[in-house]
Amino acid sequence: xxxxxxxxxxxxxxxxxxxxxxxxxxxxxxxxxxxxxxxxxxxxxxxxxxxxxxxxxxxxxxxxxxxxxxxxxxxxxxxxxxxxxxxxxxxxxxxxxxxxxxxxxxxxxxxxxxxxxxxxxxxxxxxxxxxxxxxxxxxxxxxxxxxxxxxxxxxxxxxxxxxxxx
Numbered sequence: 001x002x003x004x005x006x007x008x009x010x011x012x013x014x015x016x017x018x019x020x021x022x023x024x025x026x027x028x029x030x031x032x033x034x035x036x037x038x039x040x041x042x043x044x045x046x047x048x049x050x051x052x053x054x055x056x057x058x059x060x061x062x063x064x065x066x067x068x069x070x071x072x073x074x075x076x077x078x079x080x081x082x083x084x085x086x087x088x089x090x091x092x093x094x095x096x097x098x099x100x101x102x103x104x105x106x107x108x109x110x111x112x113x114x115x116x117x118x119x120x121x122x123x124x125x126x127x128x129x130x131x132x133x134x135x136x137x138x139x140x141x142x143x144x145x146x147x148x149x150x151x152x153x154x155x156x157x158x159x160x161x162x163x164x165x166x
Contacts, residue, residue, distance in 0.1 A: 006148045009140070017134050019126045023147050027154040029115035032122065033090035035154060036111065042068065045149040048142035051078065062087055066095065082109065097126060105133035 009023040025032055035041040037060050043053040047070035054077075055069035067081040079100040086094035090113065097109040110125045128134035 005151055007144060009144055009147055011140055016131060017128045019134075019137055020123065021125075021140070021143065022121060022123045025120050025122065025151055025154050026118065027120055027158050028118065029113050029120050030090045031157060032113055032120040032154065035150065035157070036113075036122075037089075037093065041153070045153040046070065046146055047078075047149075048145040060084065060087060099136075102133070102136040104130075105136045107133060 005024060005026075009021050012020045012022075014020055027035075035045070037058060039056040039058045042058065043056040046056070046068055047053045049072075051070040051072050053068060054071050055067065057068075058064075058066045060066075062084055064084050065081065066084070067079070069080075070078045072078065081098055081100065082096040084093060084095045085108070086092065092110070092112050094108060094110045097107045099105060105128065107126045107128045110127070112123045114121050126137070128137075
């Protein structure tokens, strides 16, 4: 197990409208999928920095919606929502994506997972419908912070599982 992958996301720009982020996690594929798609898990890692999730609803079915609200320490709400277009447990989801702070930044978010030797690689692709929407995404520190929290949360669950089975 790698001690810490914080800050290890690889961000690529295959076109002017797409952003692809890849990050590895020392956790089994099924666990990573659950932690990405179940509200009881998402609320523990989704909010970046010192923000906290105050609302998290996920209807994990094609046509189902998700809505996640995080609040910053100074009280600003950050609301994300979308609708699932495709679901292939435990390896792939495709959903619309909208950060309500940027109402013109509509995108399709594709998340794919694959596991090799106990390490799950997550690849997310945000495909924006136009350049105006894509232009909002100029910094990725919030995404990296959320992925660092995701790593820490996954590690805690893996360690709990090891303790429970040992």
